[in-house]
Amino acid sequence: MSTNLRPTASPTHAAIRTPLAKVRGLGSAKEGTDHFWKQRVTALANVPLTLFLVGLIARLAGSDYATVRATLQQPLIAILLLLLVLSGIHHMRMGMQTIIEDYVPREGRKLGLLMLNSFFAYSAGLTCIFAVLKLAFAAQ
Amino acid sequence: MADANVRHERPLSPHIGIYRRQINMVMSILHRITGAALYFGTVLLAAWLIAIAQGPKAFDTVNTLFAHPLGLLVMFGYTWALMHHMFGGFRHFIWDTGRGFDLGTVRLLGWLSILGSMAATVAIWGVALRMRGMI
Ligand code: HEM
Numbered sequence: 001m002s003t004n005l006r007p008t009a010s011p012t013h014a015a016i017r018t019p020l021a022k023v024r025g026l027g028s029a030k031e032g033t034d035h036f037w038k039q040r041v042t043a044l045a046n047v048p049l050t051l052f053l054v055g056l057i058a059r060l061a062g063s064d065y066a067t068v069r070a071t072l073q074q075p076l077i078a079i080l081l082l083l084l085v086l087s088g089i090h091h092m093r094m095g096m097q098t099i100i101e102d103y104v105p106r107e108g109r110k111l112g113l114l115m116l117n118s119f120f121a122y123s124a125g126l127t128c129i130f131a132v133l134k135l136a137f138a139a140q
Numbered sequence: 141m142a143d144a145n146v147r148h149e150r151p152l153s154p155h156i157g158i159y160r161r162q163i164n165m166v167m168s169i170l171h172r173i174t175g176a177a178l179y180f181g182t183v184l185l186a187a188w189l190i191a192i193a194q195g196p197k198a199f200d201t202v203n204t205l206f207a208h209p210l211g212l213l214v215m216f217g218y219t220w221a222l223m224h225h226m227f228g229g230f231r232h233f234i235w236d237t238g239r240g241f242d243l244g245t246v247r248l249l250g251w252l253s254i255l256g257s258m259a260a261t262v263a264i265w266g267v268a269l270r271m272r273g274m275i
Binding site: 061124135 | 175178186189199232268
């Protein structure tokens with residue numbers, strides 16, 4: 001192949017790297033820019049959604065139970081909370097994955113922590129989602 | 141050709157421990173620390189929501205915890221972490237477009253997000269306390 005898109009590490013490397021692998025360019029983890037891209041998409045979504053949460057809490061702080069409950073039962077507020085949880089959990093799970101991969105070199109420990117990361121993120125996320133849905137679908 | 145005794149003349153990457161502290165490295169690690177703090181802080185959001193779904197008694201318990209001076213401190217810290225991480229995210233968005241990599245811009249953005257996050261945190265709490273006439 002004469003169309004070398006980027007410099008290769010060594011002659012051997014060039015010889016065993018097929019054009020298909022070059023085109024796919026997915027790297028050693030076989031996921032290409034997927035992780036990076038999702039981290040950015042969720043980060044962008046987090047901006048308005050977390051600002052909404054900050055505003056909501058600032059408004060509700062100190063309110064009585066009936067007010068807080070009635071507020072969270074409004075469909076738009078419930079939906080925004082659900083979106084926040086979806087985006088936030090996804091974002092923080094991937095973020096923590098990066099942190100673990102950066103600092104934990106030992107394979108076994110790394111895999112264990114990556115699992116714990118998923119357990120924690122999905123547990124926290126599902127708890128929030130369950131609570132919001134329970135409130136939203138409860139009798140007024 | 142190769143002389144095994146010239147080891148000491150090879151350039152070494154300076155260890156982080158001997159670097160003078162600079163805004164860009166502080167910002168870099170702060171983005172990570174605030175991200176991790178927010179990560180564990182989601183427990184607070186989950187506790188609040190589940191308490192509301194549970195009923196008035198659980199709600200009162202959680203409210204008492206949040207209203208305790210320590211609880212308020214944690215919430216204040218959480219607000220700042222969120223704001224700082226968000227401003228840090230904005231910097232990443234700028235860099236993702238391939239812009240803003242020169243040292244001057246990096247330093248400027250670093251200081252802007254430090255000051256911006258502090259100002260935003262104070263503003264949020266100011267407005268929240270103001271709304272209930274506490275300040
Ligand atoms: C407010 C909007 C937010 C924005 C704009 C944002 C932006 C970002 C960006 C761009 C990254 C990638 C940094 C990199 O590639 O080095 C990141 C990482 C991360 N974010 Fe966020 N984020 C936001 C909210 C959150 C929230 C709410 C959480 C947790 C609940 C969170 C947790 C994390 C974690 C744990 C990381 C990994 C940190 C690292 O690798 O050093 N972020 N964030």
